[in-house]
Amino acid sequence: MAKQLLPPLPGTEYNMLVSHVPFNKTAIDRVIRNATYITILRHPVATYESIFGYFKFDKYFKIERNNTSDDPFETFLSNSDEYFRNVKDSYFKTLLRNRQMFDVGLELKNYNNESLVDNVIQQASNEFDLVMIAEYFDESLVLLKNLLSWDFEDILYLEKNKRNNNLRFQIDSRKRQRILEINEADYKLYQHFNKTFWNKVEAYGDGFHEDVATFRGMLQKMRTGCVDEGKFVIDNKNRRNSTLLKNNAPTYCPKVNRDDFAFLAVRQQSWILQTNTAPPGNRDTTYSEEK
Template identity: 65%
Template sequence: MLVSHVPFNKTAINNVIPNATFITILRHPVAAYESIFGFFKIPRILHIHYAANEDPFKMFLSDTDMYVKLTKNPYYMTLLKNRQMFDIGLEPKNYDNETLVDHVIQQAAKDFDLVMIAEYFDESLILLKQLLCWEFGDILYVHQNTRSDKLRFKIDDWKRQRILEINSADYKLYQHFNETFWHKVKAYGDNFYEDLKIFRDMLQKVLLECLDKGRYVIDYANRRNRTLLKDGAPRYCTQIDRSGFGEIAARQHVQTPENNTHV
């Protein structure tokens, strides 16, 4: 398996893993954008000066073009507009070209065997299990890499609208694959929700037997809360915790486009 935060390039990946199965994950642009702003500490990067009672996210959204122009680092430039479309393969100069936006979306629909949806993560894992011929035990996870509340920003109707305007290509991408996602759920068959219930019962068992919710560590520049296992937890808990799958899942700025994936 090759699991990496990279803009998608099918030709390049085929050189590494021929005949690969391609999987990515999308997150609603509003949630993804707020996550990027908090997780990457954009106010500090863009030198947004604000008082204790001011909202730096609102300041940024009020004059986004000005702040983007102040960004010298090309990597951070890609974070501030349509990052998920960038990860799928659209160049920033083409964000406003509806024809190219549609072309990249249609090409992604052909290239990816499964596009997971972060807001329906458990449902996505059921589809992943079916696609890869896995067992329920292969998709168990624990939540990791959760942002501190200090790095979160409230979203009101005005912010939501502004975010969708700034990330219109991302929104179009998300709408397309959110629709096709439910077509895959329907195609799965009548036992989809039965399997989903079985899986969620197993996740609840993991939560009760494995995790000590009262204990966690904050590291990675005060950006990561890592829940610890209970003392004397069953051996399988350690295997799930060490697998890294939960941490990959939690980022959701993914392609894995935090993310892909951050929570």
């Protein structure tokens, strides 16, 4: 990462790294020194169902549907050990067991080492300034705002990258139990940081719930102004629902509505190499950023 990134503006440093990256504090310190570290966790059951559906693992494992009532996820969970043995792709191996533990620093080979699992969780507790919880997203953003001394306007969002309902699977108690068995380390991680999350809410003080209510009111006002309710398109090979904006939406709405890849592309394109018109030999080269 340090070798491939474009250099920051002369005399400046990078401010934020906001993309998917398995956590390695030593490596990230080389890119952004003295950073504030933030991540987000989701309940392992919801995470695992989402991974299976989004990456279409039923197709990967060639799990056939004989009729419309067949459930490929049920078939997979009932024979998961056998399917695991047939996975050759190293990236897919990280997705199919304890992916969230992998993202905070535990190697695949150590998932069954309870001592190392505990050590990584404790290390994450020491190194992360905030671990957000997806099931309490708005509350998490209010904690983030407070941590970074931001304003409510800095955390406004529109829902993006929502999976098509055709790619979702129902979860019963048997599936839930099997998912938790497969992702035992993830569940331990989630339980630990769910507890620390509510400790931070308590430490926030009496104004927390009032701030969450204020924030949700601002979100609703923005959504009313921006979103053409009830209309969406399914894109990316039938995997995602994309929200459509009103024709007369305020000018800030398209910016809020950008997905992560489009936002990164715009940011990369915004760096323009400018050369002034000084005589040869006395020509300075500077970088400026389009607004």
